[in-house]
Every structure is written in structure tokens, then in C-alpha cells.
Amino acid sequence: MDNSTNVSRFKEVMGNYPTGVTVVTTVDEQGVPLGLTVNSFASVSLDPLLILWSIDKRVSTYQTFINTEKFAVHVLSADQGDLCSLFASKDTDRFGNCEWKLSEQNLPIIAGASGVMQCKTFKTIEAGDHTILIGEVTAIESENKEPLLYHKRKFGKIPDEFYI
Template sequence: MSELITAPSVDPRIFRDVLGTFVTGVTVVTTCDVDGVKHGLTANSFSSVSLDPPLILWCQATTSKSYPAFRDNEHFAINILAHDQSSLSRHFAKASEDKFGGIDHAPGIGGAPLLHGTAASLECVKVAAYPCGDHMVYIGQVARLSRSSRAPLAYCAGRYLSAPPRVEDEHDMLTEHR
């Protein structure tokens, strides 16, 4: 077993800047609270965990206003934003009483809102939640998913990037023609 080696101190700003050099996709994670009020937040702390069963993870600050809604609901959706949806990312990154006013969306499994025009979406059932530092790590099993042909939005060093357009491969062509 390896021993945890701790540095005398790691400057939080430098740590954040170093993590910012890693290019990520941009998602809006959504759910509903016990009263049916819709909640959503921008997150790039999203990753695949397992193909069989299909599991993903995402992380949320426990200080987030929407933390109780995500903590208490068994369903959430991961909306993977498309290349031209940086304004949607900024919208869901800000605190607001009604984040869904004027936003095109439809209800997904468990009422979790699915945003229109995204590159993809994954509707999940929460199977685990783990407290880690100042965040909660949620593991979700994918119950339903969809993908468009739109290129995804990416983020690096505090800036939005447009990912290159998707190139259709033989698998995509077979899937689209069924």
C-alpha cells in the first residue's frame, strides 16, 4: 500500500489553474426537487466510469444552492452542450431563482430537464454518492441516452473552445440508417 505524501501547502489558486489546463467537455446537470422545482448547474466534472453497466460520475460542491435537490432525488440528467451553447453554460453557472425560464427543455426520466439542441444527453438513476472534500461525487447508471450530430463545447484555461465537427464513421452511418 502506498503512503499519502502531503505537500506543506498547495495554493488553491495555483491548483485551480493547473487543473484548468485539462480540456473538458461542458455539461449542464439537471434534476427536480421534492416540490417539482427544476434545478440545473454547469459542470465539467463529468466522466465515464463503466461500460457494463453504463455508469458515469459528476461532482457537485456541497455549498451549491441546488445541492439538496441533487442529494435527495434519485434521477438526474447530464446535458452535454453543443459548440454554440456557451451562453447556456454561462446561464446555468450563475445563481438564479428560475434558471429554466425561457430555456427550451423537456422532462426526462424522473422529471430531470433535458435541454434542447445539445450534443448529447444521458438520463441517469443515482446509484451512489460519496462525500469527497468540499464536493459530493455522484455515480449514475445511464437509463436512457441520446446523441445528435452537433459538435460538443469544450473548456480549457477559463475559455470556451469549439470541438471539431464529428466525423461519421462506419458505426455512425449504420446506426443512422436503421
């Protein structure tokens, strides 16, 4: 099987795997807030509290994110599909189009998320065309809202009939 067939099948399989949606934020060296939509997010460890996410090496903010000492991961709530699209778009004033504030740790925190984890960078790992960032959670906020999901290139929520 040629590589293009493998890539196509890989995208098909991964696209059929529902995930949550996050927005990861930080500030650059000048204090300008930066953020991007990420669905490659997972928990790693309870002791210490560690999470991971990955960033494409072609993203314009790549160097800032892999060199930052801290970042915040926002688990988006079901009603934040607009933020998901906003932070996935290019050449848009992302923070000018949403409600946010700086935390005590000087991280941009977006209002309305289901949960927010502020992290210090624990480790980065090169992985193909992405870099994996592992963060140690230093602060957690939880609103315990229904999460935004991503499945087959669409965003939505868990249907009511899903619950038993």
C-alpha cells in the same frame, strides 16, 4: 510549500486541462426543475453503464441533487455557450430562459445538446468539499454535435486545424 501555493498551482494545472461542459438537471420534491453547469464529468463503466460528476457542497441545490433518485446530464454542443453561462449564474430563472421539456422519466431535458443521458442515482461518495454522484444511465439521446469545451476559464470548440 504552503497550502495556498498548492491550491493556486492546482487551479493553474486543472485550468489548463481542457474538459467538456455539461448541464445536470433534476426536479425537486415539488417538481420544480433545477440545473447547474458541471465540468467534472466522466464515464465510469460500460457494464453497467455508469457516469460520474461532482457537486460542490456549498451550492444552494446541493441537498436536492445528492438526495435525488434521478438526474439528466446534458453534454453541451459548441453553440450552447450561453446555456453554460445561464446554468452557472446565480439568482436567474434558468429554465425560463431556455428551451426544455420534461422527459418520460420526469426529468428536465434541455433542447439542442450534443447528447443527453438520463440516469438513476447509483451511489454518492463524499470527497473533500464536493460529493461525487455516480449515475446508472437509463436512457441516451445523441445528436452527435461538436462539443462545447472549457479551457483556461474560456469556452469554445475544437478548432478545425486540430483535426488531421
